[in-house]
Amino acid sequence: MADPYYLTTAISYPNGPPHIGHAYEAIAADVMARFQRLRGREVRFQTGTDEHGLKMAQKARDLGKTPRELADEMSALFKDMCDRLNVSYDRFIRTSEAVHHEASQALWRAMEANGDLYLDRYEGWYSVRDEAYYDESELSDGEGGEKLSPQGTPVEWTVEESWFFRLSAYQDRLLELYRTNPGFIEPESRRNEVLRFVEGGLRDLSVSRTSFDWGVKVPGNEEHVMYVWVDALTNYLTGLGYPKQTPEMAKFWPADLHLIGKDIVRFHTVYWPAFLWSAGLELPKQVYGHGFLLNRGQKESKSLGNVTDPLELAERYGVDVLRYFFLREVTFGSDGSWSQEAIVLRANSELANSFGNLAQRVMSFIAKNCDGGFTAAAPVEPADSELRAKVLQACAKELPEAFEKLSFTAGLEGWMQAVFACNAYIDEQAPWTLRKTDPARMERVLATLCGCIRDLAVAVSPVTPAASAKILDALCVPADKRDYAALADDPALGAIRIENPTPAFPRLELPAEEAV
């Protein structure tokens, strides 16, 4: 039986169309999902939309729509984005689904049965944009003297009757978790932030609202709706069929990885473990808080209105190019900048001119000069086995080890070095000269290269699935030989057949208005 692997993204607020940060997260998670499938694991991959809360209710009112109309319209755009970016989710969840209301209420009842919920009055500073309460000590003063949250968003003094969750009771257990299981929060910088926050002391958490009704009703007290983060976090269970004892719950819970952005690490590593403990459920194995993508150094967000349509970029430059760019350009875990020049530069130098050119040059040479195929009979020479060893090391060992730790950038860096080694080998071996002087040696050189191209295409296929498939199709690699386990066998790939090679990565031009 394959080892199960459950991976989730954050669920996005559909109060506007998806922005580039959403695309970034969906792509990174998809790369991990495809990577784990190639490792032979049985993957379940969930993404979706977080449709409740004051932020959605206010936005709908501003637009003259009902929250459900807004959610329906925008959630469809998020799903479409995932489809168009080749994001291979198994479940796209919407928190307005009836099954999700049932799951959230079941979790609530379990926490209540454990004695962790009580009714009281709440007074505090609330940020609608962050859907979060903050302590006075966490606030700063804005330019006009207004109070701002640590995220720089406006806060309002809010007073209401509210249900509370006994978060304070979990402080020691949380600290113990971070100490004994340091891999629970990654990368390390985020772990340190959370540790400092929890060491500072935890107050009980207000977990219901009475000021609006767009949410999941509190069971037994229906004038309250749950605080949106309570139901939002529950989505990870809903998707597996909770509260029913489904085969999916048995197989995939606890989740292996919640992949989320750095701004919501606190919710996933403080509140969520406490809720799960309270309800008697196991904790996810890891929460990874990735960095933010900045547009030439500036934050993009729906609230600020400086958003780029990720689908426009995908259409202009290609889905695989965008996927590669995101993971290659920015060290995963850190913030990073993007620009159209950077996309074009990276795509041309590494994909079109290096890997794409390597594959196309070798395959079209074989198609043209060797009748599309041959069986290499000449002996393998040291230069051939050295190259194969180097490429295998990068593709079957270093890249998988790096991707397993979400070090996508490092894995791709090593992969690129292997591409460069192949290009240097072609120049040294000069198969076009061997064609006249030693055709048998030429075949061995080409066979060596085809083996390397196969390995490179398989290794990078979680990132560039369509282009890799195109290359592997042209190399006539059978469908069941396109995973990491297959890379080790027949490294010389003696029998070669090439069908219809066409360039997998065209050269890109910068649109005129972007050129500087």
Ligand code: ME8
């Ligand atoms: O936070 N770069 O939804 P959301 C990279 N509904 N990632 C970014 C980003 C950027 N510029 N901007 C946002 C929510 N993100 C909640 C989540 S989960 C139970 C509930 C990331 O639409 C952000 O960090 O504001 C988050 O992981 C995801 O996009 C959705 O953000």
